[in-house]
Amino acid sequence: GENVEQHPSTLSVQEGDSAVIKCTYSDSASNYFPWYKQELGKRPQLIIDIRSNVGEKKDQRIAVTLNKTAKHFSLHITETQPEDSAVYFCAASRGGGGADGLTFGKGTHLIIQP
Protein backbone atom coordinates (compact mmCIF):
# COMPACT_ATOMS: atom_id res chain seq x y z
CA GLY A 1 0.00 0.00 0.00
CA GLU A 2 0.85 3.67 -0.07
CA ASN A 3 3.38 5.11 2.37
CA VAL A 4 3.68 8.86 2.91
CA GLU A 5 6.68 10.35 4.68
CA GLN A 6 6.55 13.94 5.93
CA HIS A 7 9.34 16.26 7.10
CA PRO A 8 10.06 18.04 9.31
CA SER A 9 7.99 16.94 12.30
CA THR A 10 8.35 20.40 13.85
CA LEU A 11 9.09 23.68 12.09
CA SER A 12 9.58 27.00 13.82
CA VAL A 13 9.80 30.17 11.73
CA GLN A 14 9.73 33.89 12.40
CA GLU A 15 6.53 35.70 11.57
CA GLY A 16 6.75 36.99 8.02
CA ASP A 17 9.21 34.33 6.88
CA SER A 18 8.38 31.41 4.61
CA ALA A 19 7.74 27.82 5.65
CA VAL A 20 8.24 24.71 3.55
CA ILE A 21 6.97 21.24 4.41
CA LYS A 22 7.96 18.25 2.30
CA CYS A 23 6.35 14.88 1.66
CA THR A 24 7.28 11.80 -0.32
CA TYR A 25 5.01 8.98 -1.42
CA SER A 26 5.66 5.45 -2.56
CA ASP A 27 2.75 4.46 -4.83
CA SER A 28 3.32 5.68 -8.37
CA ALA A 29 -0.42 5.25 -9.03
CA SER A 30 -1.27 8.01 -6.53
CA ASN A 31 -2.58 11.05 -8.34
CA TYR A 32 -4.26 13.24 -5.73
CA PHE A 33 -2.30 15.13 -3.06
CA PRO A 34 -4.19 17.30 -0.54
CA TRP A 35 -2.85 19.26 2.40
CA TYR A 36 -4.77 19.64 5.63
CA LYS A 37 -4.40 22.09 8.49
CA GLN A 38 -5.42 20.96 11.96
CA GLU A 39 -5.66 23.32 14.88
CA LEU A 40 -5.54 21.93 18.40
CA GLY A 41 -8.66 19.95 19.23
CA LYS A 42 -10.27 20.55 15.85
CA ARG A 43 -10.86 18.61 12.67
CA PRO A 44 -8.44 18.60 9.74
CA GLN A 45 -9.39 21.22 7.17
CA LEU A 46 -8.41 21.10 3.53
CA ILE A 47 -6.27 24.08 2.57
CA ILE A 48 -5.01 23.16 -0.87
CA ASP A 49 -4.67 20.14 -3.13
CA ILE A 50 -2.95 19.19 -6.35
CA ARG A 51 -3.48 16.51 -8.95
CA SER A 52 -0.82 14.72 -10.89
CA ASN A 53 -1.57 16.50 -14.15
CA VAL A 54 -0.12 19.77 -12.81
CA GLY A 55 3.19 20.65 -11.24
CA GLU A 56 2.23 23.63 -9.13
CA LYS A 57 -0.83 25.28 -7.66
CA LYS A 58 -1.10 28.53 -5.74
CA ASP A 59 -3.76 30.10 -3.56
CA GLN A 60 -2.75 33.46 -2.09
CA ARG A 61 0.05 32.77 0.42
CA ILE A 62 -0.09 29.00 0.00
CA ALA A 63 1.39 26.99 -2.84
CA VAL A 64 1.96 23.31 -3.49
CA THR A 65 4.47 21.77 -5.88
CA LEU A 66 4.53 18.22 -7.18
CA ASN A 67 7.38 16.23 -8.70
CA LYS A 68 5.89 13.00 -10.02
CA THR A 69 9.20 11.59 -11.16
CA ALA A 70 10.74 11.92 -7.73
CA LYS A 71 7.43 11.18 -5.99
CA HIS A 72 7.51 14.16 -3.72
CA PHE A 73 5.35 17.21 -3.11
CA SER A 74 5.77 20.26 -0.94
CA LEU A 75 3.70 22.92 0.79
CA HIS A 76 4.98 26.48 0.74
CA ILE A 77 3.55 29.19 3.01
CA THR A 78 4.83 32.71 2.44
CA GLU A 79 4.58 35.74 4.75
CA THR A 80 3.65 33.53 7.68
CA GLN A 81 1.25 34.88 10.30
CA PRO A 82 0.49 33.75 13.87
CA GLU A 83 -2.75 32.13 12.72
CA ASP A 84 -0.73 29.79 10.50
CA SER A 85 0.42 27.97 13.65
CA ALA A 86 -1.08 24.49 13.49
CA VAL A 87 -0.29 20.90 12.52
CA TYR A 88 -0.16 20.36 8.77
CA PHE A 89 -0.73 16.97 7.18
CA CYS A 90 0.01 15.91 3.64
CA ALA A 91 -1.85 13.00 2.09
CA ALA A 92 -1.98 10.93 -1.07
CA SER A 93 -4.50 8.73 -2.82
CA ARG A 94 -5.17 7.09 -6.16
CA GLY A 95 -8.18 9.23 -6.82
CA GLY A 96 -9.98 11.91 -4.88
CA GLY A 97 -13.73 11.52 -4.77
CA GLY A 98 -13.78 7.79 -5.02
CA ALA A 99 -13.40 4.76 -2.85
CA ASP A 100 -9.70 5.15 -2.24
CA GLY A 101 -8.91 6.44 1.19
CA LEU A 102 -6.27 9.03 1.85
CA THR A 103 -2.92 7.98 3.28
CA PHE A 104 -1.65 10.71 5.56
CA GLY A 105 1.81 11.74 6.61
CA LYS A 106 2.63 12.03 10.30
CA GLY A 107 2.18 15.78 10.37
CA THR A 108 4.31 18.88 10.83
CA HIS A 109 3.81 21.12 13.81
CA LEU A 110 4.34 24.63 12.45
CA ILE A 111 5.16 27.26 15.05
CA ILE A 112 5.16 30.92 14.04
CA GLN A 113 7.36 32.96 16.34
CA PRO A 114 6.19 36.58 16.83
Place this chain on the structure above:
Amino acid sequence: EPEVTQTPSHQVTQMGQEVILRCVPISNHLYFYWYRQILGQKVEFLVSFYNNEISEKSEIFDDQFSVERPDGSNFTLKIRSTKLEDSAMYFCARTSGAVTGELFFGEGSRLTVL
Protein backbone atom coordinates in the same frame (compact mmCIF):
# COMPACT_ATOMS: atom_id res chain seq x y z
CA GLU B 1 -20.94 23.46 1.54
CA PRO B 2 -22.34 22.17 4.85
CA GLU B 3 -20.32 19.58 6.66
CA VAL B 4 -21.44 16.35 8.26
CA THR B 5 -22.73 16.23 11.83
CA GLN B 6 -21.29 13.67 14.22
CA THR B 7 -22.65 12.34 17.50
CA PRO B 8 -21.69 11.92 20.23
CA SER B 9 -18.94 14.51 20.50
CA HIS B 10 -17.36 12.50 23.32
CA GLN B 11 -18.06 9.01 24.60
CA VAL B 12 -16.46 7.23 27.52
CA THR B 13 -16.88 3.47 27.66
CA GLN B 14 -15.55 0.45 29.46
CA MET B 15 -13.28 -2.00 27.67
CA GLY B 16 -15.30 -4.75 26.01
CA GLN B 17 -18.42 -2.61 25.52
CA GLU B 18 -20.00 -1.90 22.15
CA VAL B 19 -19.94 1.65 20.82
CA ILE B 20 -21.89 3.22 17.97
CA LEU B 21 -20.74 6.50 16.46
CA ARG B 22 -23.11 8.38 14.18
CA CYS B 23 -22.68 10.67 11.23
CA VAL B 24 -25.43 12.62 9.53
CA PRO B 25 -24.37 13.65 6.07
CA ILE B 26 -26.24 15.54 3.41
CA SER B 27 -28.26 12.95 1.56
CA ASN B 28 -26.97 13.64 -1.93
CA HIS B 29 -23.37 12.82 -1.12
CA LEU B 30 -22.28 9.52 -2.56
CA TYR B 31 -19.12 8.55 -0.71
CA PHE B 32 -18.72 8.52 3.04
CA TYR B 33 -15.67 7.68 5.03
CA TRP B 34 -14.52 6.95 8.54
CA TYR B 35 -11.06 7.98 9.69
CA ARG B 36 -9.51 7.85 13.12
CA GLN B 37 -6.78 9.84 14.84
CA ILE B 38 -5.09 8.60 17.97
CA LEU B 39 -4.09 11.56 20.13
CA GLY B 40 -1.00 13.27 18.76
CA GLN B 41 -0.75 10.97 15.75
CA LYS B 42 -1.66 11.04 12.11
CA VAL B 43 -5.10 10.59 10.60
CA GLU B 44 -5.73 6.99 9.48
CA PHE B 45 -8.23 5.75 6.90
CA LEU B 46 -10.68 3.11 8.15
CA VAL B 47 -13.35 2.58 5.50
CA SER B 48 -15.20 4.08 2.56
CA PHE B 49 -18.86 3.47 1.92
CA TYR B 50 -20.75 3.91 -1.33
CA ASN B 51 -24.29 3.07 -2.27
CA ASN B 52 -24.84 1.28 1.04
CA GLU B 53 -21.82 -0.96 0.63
CA ILE B 54 -18.22 -0.93 1.79
CA SER B 55 -15.99 0.17 -1.08
CA GLU B 56 -12.60 -0.05 0.53
CA LYS B 57 -11.28 -0.76 3.99
CA SER B 58 -7.89 -0.56 5.63
CA GLU B 59 -6.02 -3.12 7.69
CA ILE B 60 -7.24 -1.34 10.81
CA PHE B 61 -10.86 -2.08 9.91
CA ASP B 62 -10.98 -5.61 11.27
CA ASP B 63 -13.89 -7.78 12.35
CA GLN B 64 -14.66 -5.69 15.41
CA PHE B 65 -15.67 -2.77 13.16
CA SER B 66 -18.76 -2.45 11.02
CA VAL B 67 -20.50 0.34 9.15
CA GLU B 68 -24.01 0.75 7.91
CA ARG B 69 -26.57 3.28 6.85
CA PRO B 70 -29.66 1.78 8.45
CA ASP B 71 -32.24 4.41 7.66
CA GLY B 72 -30.80 6.02 4.56
CA SER B 73 -29.56 9.05 6.47
CA ASN B 74 -27.45 8.26 9.53
CA PHE B 75 -24.15 6.61 8.74
CA THR B 76 -22.85 4.60 11.69
CA LEU B 77 -19.56 3.08 12.80
CA LYS B 78 -19.91 0.26 15.30
CA ILE B 79 -17.07 -1.07 17.40
CA ARG B 80 -18.19 -4.38 18.83
CA SER B 81 -15.88 -4.99 21.75
CA THR B 82 -13.79 -1.94 22.49
CA LYS B 83 -10.15 -2.15 23.48
CA LEU B 84 -7.96 0.42 25.18
CA GLU B 85 -6.19 1.11 21.88
CA ASP B 86 -9.48 2.09 20.25
CA SER B 87 -9.31 5.36 22.19
CA ALA B 88 -9.09 8.01 19.49
CA MET B 89 -10.93 10.73 17.65
CA TYR B 90 -13.14 9.25 14.94
CA PHE B 91 -13.92 11.47 11.98
CA CYS B 92 -16.70 10.97 9.51
CA ALA B 93 -15.97 12.51 6.14
CA ARG B 94 -17.63 13.13 2.84
CA THR B 95 -16.50 14.15 -0.59
CA SER B 96 -17.66 17.34 -2.21
CA GLY B 97 -19.86 15.33 -4.52
CA ALA B 98 -18.01 16.56 -7.58
CA VAL B 99 -15.40 14.80 -9.66
CA THR B 100 -12.68 16.76 -7.92
CA GLY B 101 -13.43 14.87 -4.73
CA GLU B 102 -12.16 17.08 -1.97
CA LEU B 103 -12.63 15.40 1.39
CA PHE B 104 -14.33 17.28 4.21
CA PHE B 105 -14.26 16.06 7.79
CA GLY B 106 -16.91 16.30 10.47
CA GLU B 107 -16.10 17.66 13.92
CA GLY B 108 -15.24 14.21 15.19
CA SER B 109 -16.30 11.91 18.01
CA ARG B 110 -13.80 11.41 20.78
CA LEU B 111 -13.86 7.85 22.14
CA THR B 112 -12.24 7.11 25.46
CA VAL B 113 -11.97 3.45 26.46
CA LEU B 114 -11.23 2.77 30.12
